[in-house]
Amino acid sequence: MSKARITTAHVLGPGALGLVFAHQLSTQRNVTLITKATHPTRYYYTFAQHSSALTVNNTSAPKESITEIWLFTKAHxxxxxxxxxxxxxxxxxxxxxxxNGMTNVAELIDLLQPTQGLYFMLTQQAAYKPQSAEVIHVSQGPSTIGAINQVAKKRLDTLMTDWQSAIPLLTKSTDITSARWQKLLINLAINPIATHFNQLNGALRAPQYASDVMALLNEAINVAQKEGVNVVLAEALALVYQVMTNTAKNRCSMLQDKLNGRETEIEAMCGYVVNMARKHGLAAPINELYYQRIKGDKP
Structure with a gap:
């Protein structure tokens, strides 16, 4: 594979995944990490028990024109x-x-110029930060990128060559909306229940959680179908329980956020389903219940 063009990629969000992708992109190009003044000035990356300093530039106030930026933030x-x-x-x-979760991409497109491309990436890469300046890269899972707006669709094939040279197991999605819904269903079936009951992912395979898993998924699938996304409940259930098995010892991100006193992404998960259900005249009582539970308004 030919070497990627040397251009600068900006990465905003020095969380675990932001640092992982900053490291991967830095193997092929210059990377500038956009941080806050209170963030560390140097970061360290560990994978397969090998540690090194991230070879990136740090700035809290970018001055140059940004041609490519990766945003790793919470949905809200x-x-x-x-x-x-x-x-x-x-x-x-x-x-x-x-x-994680779903956001209103129409609002984001409205912020951009017609010549600016907007893309979304889903990833199964796993990492965590034992301290603010260090990231431990646990696994190099697959990632997929798709175009959100029209100009992005025209550029995606050309950009994929550069991106794939830096990011392992990266593929192109021709229907990123459906892919995002599939990821949302996995998050919906695990995060709210695991967080409310303070359980590891694998514990949710127990029979007492089955009816809530089913209801959360079914309500969301009803909404997805109204949005023109075809999802089969049986297939979604099979995938969800496979993920529970594969990540049995994991503590989901929402539970981690709750335990660390951070705002969760419940708004972009159950909250999104509830709002979209109302838009289509549908009921989503179990998503509403877990939304209130995670918000702390209901036991």
Whole structure:
């Protein structure tokens, strides 16, 4: 494979996945990590028991024109994060989003110029931060990128060559909306229940959780079908229980956020399903229940 063109990629969000992808992109190009003044000035990356300093530049106030930026934020931070860099974006910039849950991408497209490309990446890469300046990369799972707006669709094939040279197991999605719904269903069936009952993922395979897993999925699938996304309940259930098995000893991200006093992504999961159900005149009582439970309004 030919070497990628040497251009600068900006990465916003020095969380675990932000640092992992900053490291991977830095193997092929220059990387500038956009941080806050309170963040560390140097980061360390560990994979397969080998540690090294991230070879990236750090800035809290980018001055150069940004041609490519990867946003690794929580769903509820996505819009404000994009707004914070709008003034620095090149007229033909490419913006790649990656977060759990669903957001209103129409709002994000409205912020951009018609010549700026918007993409979404789903990833199964796994990592965590034992401390603020260090990331432990647990596994190099597959990732997929798809185009959100029209200009992104025209550029995606060309960009994939560069991105695949840096990011392992990266593929192109021709239907990123359906892929995001499938990821949402997995998150819906695990995160709210595991968080409310303070359980590891594998514990949710127990019979007492089955009816809630089924209801959360069924309500979301009813909404997805109204949105033109075809999902089969039996297939979704099989995938969800396979993920529970594969990640049996994991503590889901929502539970980690709750235990660490951080805002969760419940708004972009159960909250999204509830709001979209109302839009289509549907009921989503179990998603509503878990939304209230995680928000702390209901036992």
């Amino acid at each position: 931070q996505c819009k404000s994060a994009l707004q914070s860099v709008l003034g620095h974006l090149h007229p033909k910039a490419n913006i790649i989003l990656s977060h």
